[in-house]
Amino acid sequence: MGKRTVVPFGPQHPVLPEPIHLDLVLEDEVVVEAIPRIGYIHRGLEKLVEKKDFQQYTYVAERICGICSFMHGMGYCMAIEEIMEVKVPERAQYLRVIWAELSRLHSHLLWLGLLADAFGFESLFMQSWKMREQVLDIFEETTGGRVIFSVCDIGGVRKDISTEVLTKIDKTLAGMDKELKEVTNVFINDMSVKLRTKGVGVLTKQQAFDLGAVGPMGRASGVEGDLRSTGYAVYGKLNFKPIVDEAGDSYARTNVRIKEMFQSIDLIHQCITLIPEGDIKVKVTGNPNGEHFMRVEQPRGEVVYYAKANGSKNLDRLRVRTPTFANIPALLETLKGCALADVPILILTIDPCISCTER
Amino acid sequence: MGQQIIQPVTPSDLLTEVIKLKDAGYRLVAITCTNKEDLELSYSFDKDYELINLRINTDSKTEVPSISEFYPYSFLYENEINELFGSKIVKINIDFKDTLYKIPVKTPFGKKEGDE
Numbered sequence: 183m184g185k186r187t188v189v190p191f192g193p194q195h196p197v198l199p200e201p202i203h204l205d206l207v208l209e210d211e212v213v214v215e216a217i218p219r220i221g222y223i224h225r226g227l228e229k230l231v232e233k234k235d236f237q238q239y240t241y242v243a244e245r246i247c248g249i250c251s252f253m254h255g256m257g258y259c260m261a262i263e264e265i266m267e268v269k270v271p272e273r274a275q276y277l278r279v280i281w282a283e284l285s286r287l288h289s290h291l292l293w294l295g296l297l298a299d300a301f302g303f304e305s306l307f308m309q310s311w312k313m314r315e316q317v318l319d320i321f322e323e324t325t326g327g328r329v330i331f332s333v334c335d336i337g338g339v340r341k342d343i344s345t346e347v348l349t350k351i352d353k354t355l356a357g358m359d360k361e362l363k364e365v366t367n368v369f370i371n372d373m374s375v376k377l378r379t380k381g382v383g384v385l386t387k388q389q390a391f392d393l394g395a396v397g398p399m400g401r402a403s404g405v406e407g408d409l410r411s412t413g414y415a416v417y418g419k420l421n422f423k424p425i426v427d428e429a430g431d432s433y434a435r436t437n438v439r440i441k442e443m444f445q446s447i448d449l450i451h452q453c454i455t456l457i458p459e460g461d462i463k464v465k466v467t468g469n470p471n472g473e474h475f476m477r478v479e480q481p482r483g484e485v486v487y488y489a490k491a492n493g494s495k496n497l498d499r500l501r502v503r504t505p506t507f508a509n510i511p512a513l514l515e516t517l518k519g520c521a522l523a524d525v526p527i528l529i530l531t532i533d534p535c536i537s538c539t540e541r
Numbered sequence: 542m543g544q545q546i547i548q549p550v551t552p553s554d555l556l557t558e559v560i561k562l563k564d565a566g567y568r569l570v571a572i573t574c575t576n577k578e579d580l581e582l583s584y585s586f587d588k589d590y591e592l593i594n595l596r597i598n599t600d601s602k603t604e605v606p607s608i609s610e611f612y613p614y615s616f617l618y619e620n621e622i623n624e625l626f627g628s629k630i631v632k633i634n635i636d637f638k639d640t641l642y643k644i645p646v647k648t649p650f651g652k653k654e655g656d657e
Contacts, residue, residue, distance in 0.1 A: 217635075221642030229650055394569055394614045407568075412590050475545055475585060475592055477570075486585070488573050503571035511614035 184209040189522065193222050197300050197526035200536035204529075208522060216517040218510055223540045228500050235495035236262055236470055240335060243487075246502060247538040248329050249292065250480045252285045254538075255334040258500070260414070261476035261489040262336050268466055274338035275416045276457040280351075281325070281333065282415070282478075283446040283453075288317040289481035290439045290446075293533045294369065297436065300526050301378045309365045316358055320351055338463030348454045355447045362447075366440045379432035383516035383528040386430055395512035397483020397505050398438045399532050403430035409479040420452045432531045439533075442481075469495050480505055482533050504538035547583070547594045552605045555584075558595055559608045562586045567593065569608070572618035574626045576651055582628070584608065601627045601651065609634035617641075627651040 187208045193201030201222040207215040230242050243258035244251045256278050263270060295310035318328045324343050325331035333341045343351075369375055385395065390403035400407055401424060408424035410417040425441040427434040470491035477486050483505030490499040509532045516528050550558050567586035575581040582605065584595040599605055607630050609615045616635040622628050624639045627648035639647075 219641070221644065224642045224644055226644075226649060391568065392613075394612070407587075409590070475594065477592075484570070486571050488571075488583070488585075490575055498577065499573075499575040501571070501573040501575075503573075507617065508571075508614075510617060 186214070191525060193219075195526070197296075197530060198534075198536075199296075200534075200540075202529075202534065202536050202539075204517075204525075206517070206522065206525065211522045213517050213520050213522065213525065216514045218514060220510075220536070220539060223536065225540060227541045228502060231497040231500045233496070236491065236497055237336060237466075237495075239497070239500070241332060243500075243502075244330055244332065244334070246504075246541045247535055249289045249535060250285060250482070250485075250538065251330050252281045252334060253478060253480045253485070254502075255332075256282060256415075257476055257478040257480075257485055257487045258489070259334050259336045260478065261474050261487040261500075262470055262491075264474040264476060265470040265472045265489060265491055266336075266466060266468070268337050268464060270338050271461040271464060272416070272458055273342075273460040274462045276453045277339050277343060277462065278334065279415050279417065279420075280343070280348075280450050280453045280457075281321075281331065283449045284317055284320060286481045287443055287446045287450075288314050288321075289533075290443045291317065293439060293481075293530070294366075294436075297527070297530050298369075300530050301375070303368075303375065306365070306368055306375075313358060313361060313365065316354060320354065323347065324351075335463060337466040338461070340463070342462050348457070352451055352454045355450060359444065359447050362443060366443070369436055369440060376433060378524070378527055379436055379531075382432045382524050383520055383531060384429070384431045385512055385516050387428070389515055390430065390512060393512040393515055394508055395483075396508045397480070397533075398435055398442065399483065399505075399509045399512055401425060402427045402434035402438045404428045407484065409477050409484055412477075414478060416453070416456075419456065420449055422449065432527055435531045469493055470497070482506060482535060482538075483508065485538075502538075502541050504535065504541065506532065506535045506539045509534075510539075545592045545594065547596050549596045549598075552597055552599055552603060555595065555597060556606055556608065556611070559584070559611050562593065562595075563611045569612040569615055572615060572622060574622040574628060574650070576626055580626055580628050580651075582622070599628065601629060601648075604629050604631045607631060607633040624648070625650040 189206045191204040193203045203219040205217040244255040246254045291314035295307045298306035387404035471493035473490040486503040488501040567588045570585040573583040579600045582597040619630045620637045620641045
């Protein structure tokens with residue numbers, strides 16, 4: 183056994199836009215154990231349900247994270263709608279799925295850029311983020327915002343998208359599909375990229391299940407779970423099958439996210455083809471009374487919204503279990519046995535969102 | 542969306558029920574605490590998108606056994622609940638002893654709006 187050294191990693195590190203700390207126990211340059219520490223920016227947003235009424239809280243839910251902002255708002259609204267037995271118009275459901283899949287696309291593009299930046303492939307980083315801009319432009323055109331949209335509301339959505347704009351989005355994404363193939367081809371086939379990702383940080387299917395890994399982290403190890411399979415919103419009406427890989431390494435996690443981007447473009451195309459005319463919102467009256475566990479599939483994986491209401495305008499409790507929180511134990515497992523130089527890449531391959539984790 | 546079941550259990554029966562779910566191939570999804578008059582703990586498990594929630598009503602003085610022996614990754618949930626709500630989940634495999642979060646207020650979620 184070599185000499186053991188403890189290297190503190192974070193909370194401030196070039197690869198981490200947000201603070202998380204790991205104590206890395208090393209033998210020579212190999213990690214034998216990693217001890218996490220979070221909570222540097224805990225905001226207590228869940229507690230705000232005691233001050234903000236359940237309608238106002240939609241705006242707070244969106245601010246849990248700047249990347250999945252729409253999906254946080256959507257998940258929260260769906261939890262309240264389940265409690266209040268609100269039937270959301272079909273057109274609003276389609277619009278929600280379009281914005282949700284655009285969010286997935288921009289989140290995965292952001293992640294690809296960060297990964298490229300982490301292993302020093304600057305042009306790849308810039309190409310990925312250049313494409314992401316096109317998605318943000320669509321958000322701006324359809325919602326008025328590029329980060330926080332405030333279009334999801336209890337009972338439906340606040341804004342409609344015209345047929346002309348939907349056609350334009352479809353055309354933009356079809357053009358992007360071609361560009362995406364060129365860029366992702368580098369992530370899949372470039373030798374220097376493969377050297378940093380292939381066979382690195384392997385998480386077996388059994389380990390992924392035993393450690394509760396969710397989202398692309400679990401699916402890259404062969405765990406099929408994807409809540410879109412349950413058919414919430416209008417996913418049940420779309421041709422959808424979860425993307426799964428078996429290798430469980432950083433390369434597989436990259437591959438799953440790349441395939442999911444093409445899948446998102448396809449899902450948006452299906453929505454644009456199928457979206458019916460009609461209302462985008464129903465009026466919601468009264469206050470919620472009851473409880474519900476709502477789960478949706480965010481870009482990083484399963485997120486849980488537990489809402490408990492007492493018939494007043496304020497909820498008793500809102501609990502948000504984010505995918506990064508669920509993936510930390512799996513990350514710790516992948517770090518065991520890896521080289522110190524691979525730690526930044528491995529942390530990135532769970533696509534950590536500390537803002538979500540510190541809700 | 543799959544079915545949601547809420548099954549009340551006592552702290553002393555918790556581990557027995559958890560072992561049954563573990564043996565049946567359920568995944569731990571989350572542990573949630575709600576501060577009503579007492580503390581209400583919900584242990585959520587999933588199999589084929591069906592959610593089973595074991596529900597315990599307890600207080601900040603009663604010991605609740607950790608389930609980390611069977612679901613090792615429960616340590617994050619259990620540490621969070623102890624630290625934010627002041628519950629007494631004991632024998633956690635990795636016990637941060639109230640240092641998981643860097644927060645200046647002790648058990649902030651254990652207090653209701655208007656409490657001292």
